[in-house]
Amino acid sequence: MDYTIKKEHDYQYIEEGSGDTLLLLHGLFGALSNWEGVITHFIQKYKVIIPLMPIHDMPIKEAGCEGLTTFIEGFVAYKKMDKFSLIGNSLGGHVALIYTLKYPEKVQRLILTGSSGLFENSMGGSYPKRGNYEYIKERVEYTFYDPKTASKELVDEVFEITNSIPKVMRIIAIAKSAQRNNMAKDIVRIKTPTLLIWGLNDTITPPQVGHEFNELIPGSELHFIDKCCHAPMMERPQEFNHILAKWLDQNPV
Template sequence: MSSSATYVVREEEGFRYIDEGQGDVLLLLHGLFGALSNWDGVIRTFSTQYRVVIPVMPIYDMPMREASLEGLVAFIEKFVAYRNLTDLTLLGNSLGGHVGLLYTFKHPDMVKRLLLTGSSGLFENSMGGSFPKRGSYDYIAERVAYTFYDPKVATKELIDEVFEITSSIPKCMNIVQIAKSAQRNNVAKDLHKIDVPTLLIWGLNDTITPPEVAHEFNRLIKNSELHFIDKCCHAPMMEHPERFNELLLDWLARHPIQTEENALA
């Protein structure tokens, strides 16, 4: 049973999601092999003073013809409308960061703050070949461990989850489609359009979106600040949750959301 079982995972209208706490909305987007449990540390720390909302993106279950970043952005649009969310602080890890960027380009009025951690969109090393090797548990275990600085973070539960996904041919087809879509959707030429405060938290030892990728995001997004976490790979919120949360809390406090009401106050 995943540790996110301590939170209510709601299932309504074709959506599975967590919606905890009250206050400014933090909308969290997971990566290609991500899950709600990736964000446990963030949910625990932030749901006391923020509204933490995490939809499960239908990466493996969407119809194959829709399996693309555009399809995932359309899903987020529907979800945001369904939950009637506004003034978003958007947090995305890996592929989730990429989806968050494309959503921000389309809906600049909806996003007030942006956090990217190990985001794709400029460059990423693939999950090892175009098609995930099916049926080899050891191979999957090695690939999952590769996303962490400390292989012990790759728990058996996490490896089992990825192994189960990659054992299904339709799910693998979707993964390949979405990975190809991510490679087509290079965001470099559009990053100058982002003018909301942007926080970049990166693993100094990230092997999938290496540190130079973070520097490039920092250079191309004008209102951005970059922090590296040492002994950390592709999922800082999982490997170093305390440091990740500390950086995020400090940054949120320094960049309060400007709404029309408090601008007039």
Template structure:
């Protein structure tokens, strides 16, 4: 399905379906399309919302994890979303989801993390994309996936264009450094919301040991690995990811109040 971007109150976002809210947060080099299969599967039963995080154009002084969390808080207020919701985050989006949950525990009914930063990540395989070197960018984007063919020319072109913009690169560097500084190891035990961890068994950016540590520290979490899968399970193994998500949502649904 083609995702239609809405604009309201200075925010850009995707909104499909109705009912209980699933808030989807993309990563540093992620895009709305990363969640396309999740939207297609769940927008028939849920209200699926994906804010376009202002990674490349937010003020430099705010370019970091706290700034992105504040942006999400403002976005939800503007949409008058004041009921507990389910927050899903991939990579940096998972980090933002965790900090949002720590700052707004009453707003988070459930968490779903996949390839999340917050404890450790080997960003872009340990090297930042070299400006003007298309082959290097292509290699680093492919590094994100178990199957390199998923790194389509469209994805590579998008990252290549970003790395050739000084202003965008400055913000990316600030955000990446902020993510490294904001290690959540000491805070995760405070998050009591049911949490689903879905990890690629072949993740080279946030390796399986990171998933095990999240599972150890998050008191109400469950962990599932997908084989032949790297850093973006909802793109690489969409059917398996959606099945795990569907089962988790059903198991953790709130019981209706009898009157």
């Protein structure tokens, strides 16, 4: 990825483009590069900001959805961001939901893709096994409709993460926090215009989860992308960007 990662204060982030702000949040095994297609497509019209969430190195007592939300609160304050559209994939969607409920005056539009918060089949049904490359490769491929989307670089990155006991401890703590934190009773209060983009073949947050979000969040709009799994912005970037761009145009701020 050609974009510069800025390192300021306690934050690492990408900031590209100008205009209304899109704040993007990656998932549990995600990275800034997950959003490369979104950056490329939208920086001509929007300012795109993507913070690297401290999933692997945050204090273990804070490792959970609330701790990550606190991190995003701090980042937003540091960047002096007033109003923005919030986009989250998987765990990032979960954090986006919590943040939106706490700061509805800041979030102008909410976009969720493969979000946890209602149900998530973490790592394909099991926690990561250390030291078993083929197992990790299989689990990473499980998150995509086309296994070839799981590049060697991506598998290597996840393998490196799962070989670190401290990182795995935080991942497990955060995954358990996400599973405990069911938001069905809370998200009915969301008034923010909301777009849901789901992979029709999602194995982690299946299509029914997208339907449930659609039913619970008033006025939300749901779109499915065929032959696509848990990370539509990576696996089907053209379709994802087309849906997102059209919806943003139809819901101006």
